[in-house]
Amino acid sequence: MATDFVLWQAIADPFASRFDDHEGNIAFTIREADRSSNVVLRISREQAWAEGHQNIMGPSNAFLYFGPNNSMGHIVYGSGPVNHMATALRQHREGSTSRYFTAQNAKHYKWRYSPTRMECMDGRAPVAVWEINPDPNVHYYASLTVKPWAIAIITEIVTSLTLNRMAASLRWDY
Structure with missing residues (x-):
């Protein structure tokens, strides 16, 4: 039976952080890629870490292009299509703290949010x-x-988690 993967987030800042595995290998970095007019963040899945996990699919990078004054902008996975950030922060019922996103495999996932814990769900199954x-x-x-x-969609999990945390930090009305 395969065991769960655990990544450790080094610091609280969702705009500049990293995730390490249990051996201390950097799995993901989150950092500013550009600030020529608006902020662009890059979420990078580190190649050395990914090589140890054959089931990882999809792009190794996600770019978050913010609008003016850190307003909602766009997400691009690798060299894929441009998606508005709101599509990764969908709310199905007004007042709900759950946020929905669609992965590149066309499956729908939900983040259930609380201040100290977030759960990503595929229907009723925890992801x-x-x-x-x-x-x-x-x-x-x-x-x-x-x-x-x-693990196949780990980049999308980390990206959607990070975006949800950024949205809460920036107090976006979405």
Whole structure:
């Protein structure tokens, strides 16, 4: 039986962070790629880490192009089509804290949000869980636990998680 993948988020800032695996390998980095007029963030799946996981599919990068004053802009996975950020933050019912996104495999996923924990769901099946570490003496800010079968869409999971956290931080009305 395959075990869950756990990535450790180094710092709280959703705009500049990284995720490491249990061996200390950097799995993802989140950093500013450009600021010529508006902010562009790049979420990079690190090649050295990805080579150890044959089931990973899809692009190794996602770019988040923000609008003026860090307003909602667009997402581009690799060299794929441009999608508006709102499509990755869909709300099905007014007042709900759940946000929906469609992965490149055309499947629909839902993030259930609370201030210290987010759960990514495929219907009723858990895909990933992100949790803030309650112990300030531990070396990481949060953990992201991903089901083995979901490693194929890990870039989209990290990107949608990051975008949800950014939207909350920026207090977007979406």
